[in-house]
Amino acid sequence: MTRLAFSRSGTAYAVARMLPFLIIAASIVIDVATPDNNRYDRFLFAAPALAAIAWGPAATLGIGLLTMGASFGLATSRTDFQVVSGPATLYALLLVTLVSAWSSSLRLRHERQLQRMGSIAEAAQHALLRPMPSRLGPVDFHLLYEASAQGARVGGDFYKALPAPDGVRLMVGDVQGKGLGAVETASLLLGSFRESAYTAGDLAEIARRLDTTMRRYARMCPDSEAADRFATVLLVEFPADEPVARILSCGHPAPLVQHGTAVTTVPIPSPALPVNLAGFENEEFDIVDIPFAPDDRLLLFTDGVSETRDAAGEFYPLEERVAAWSLRPADRVLPLLRDDLARFAAGKLGDDTTAILAVRH
Numbered sequence: 001m002t003r004l005a006f007s008r009s010g011t012a013y014a015v016a017r018m019l020p021f022l023i024i025a026a027s028i029v030i031d032v033a034t035p036d037n038n039r040y041d042r043f044l045f046a047a048p049a050l051a052a053i054a055w056g057p058a059a060t061l062g063i064g065l066l067t068m069g070a071s072f073g074l075a076t077s078r079t080d081f082q083v084v085s086g087p088a089t090l091y092a093l094l095l096v097t098l099v100s101a102w103s104s105s106l107r108l109r110h111e112r113q114l115q116r117m118g119s120i121a122e123a124a125q126h127a128l129l130r131p132m133p134s135r136l137g138p139v140d141f142h143l144l145y146e147a148s149a150q151g152a153r154v155g156g157d158f159y160k161a162l163p164a165p166d167g168v169r170l171m172v173g174d175v176q177g178k179g180l181g182a183v184e185t186a187s188l189l190l191g192s193f194r195e196s197a198y199t200a201g202d203l204a205e206i207a208r209r210l211d212t213t214m215r216r217y218a219r220m221c222p223d224s225e226a227a228d229r230f231a232t233v234l235l236v237e238f239p240a241d242e243p244v245a246r247i248l249s250c251g252h253p254a255p256l257v258q259h260g261t262a263v264t265t266v267p268i269p270s271p272a273l274p275v276n277l278a279g280f281e282n283e284e285f286d287i288v289d290i291p292f293a294p295d296d297r298l299l300l301f302t303d304g305v306s307e308t309r310d311a312a313g314e315f316y317p318l319e320e321r322v323a324a325w326s327l328r329p330a331d332r333v334l335p336l337l338r339d340d341l342a343r344f345a346a347g348k349l350g351d352d353t354t355a356i357l358a359v360r361h
Helices: 011-033 040-054 057-076 085-128 180-199 203-220 318-324 330-344
Strands: 139-146 157-164 167-175 231-239 244-250 256-259 262-265 288-291 297-301 353-360
Touching (some): 040 057, 040 085, 139 157, 139 330, 167 180, 167 203, 167 297, 180 203, 203 231, 203 244, 231 297, 231 353, 256 318, 318 330, 330 353
Antiparallel strands (some): 139 353, 157 167, 256 262, 297 353
């Protein structure tokens, strides 16, 4: 989903609104200041056409009438003014004005439709992505979620943490693409996880159910935008009675684990394929167990974090940065990450930014 062509509070929008008047003023000044045989009033035709970009139909008509008045004044001031050419120019300007006003009306209608669609999609995504609980069982959670700065109001990142019979289970994922199709896919996976997190025997069973949910939906609704979407997923289990974390990856970036001040990437030798990857199906799922004692930290994230690049095309050094913040309070790490990502990318983040910091207490 893309934003409107001009932000109504942006510089480009202000310039677009002023441009028709600047053209009218410049045409008048240059035409008057040059010999009679140089006709700069022809540039006046651009004024109502450009007005349709940033003004409404009524204002566009008004600018068109102003342009016609300027054209008539310039024409009658010439020594070679002709009765035939003067009205012909005015009729042409009137036609351009009417077409521009009609275009402006169509533009406004399209903008309202985009706004409604964007609002509906945002509401759907907000309903899906409820606030992360600050504590579940033996784990504290801290969340960072921000939409892309490239104009996509609805992205494909999703997350959920739920209490399980013997601890806590967490899912973080990223759907291919953006828009309503991504929201639909995320809703299917979140619904499947809500059901299976309470009843599945292990993470592998949850992953199988996620795959089954998407494949069943693709058969039932082959024309849906979600039918052909795949998603990377990371599943984590925090047992209540063991100082470990169990991790299963379906094509998702491996998390970072912090023990004391040492920060490393969790080794995942055999990650499974992304969920609903066309033509492929996971047969086996490897679960990685890592030590996760009190005060240990686990950072889960989507590729919007790990694949952020600077102006030179270099990837964001996530492990290095997190290691530098190892002594910072847990509730300060993700705000530091958010600000540092924005500086690193010069404010031009290309994807949604999602990170979850889990801390054993």
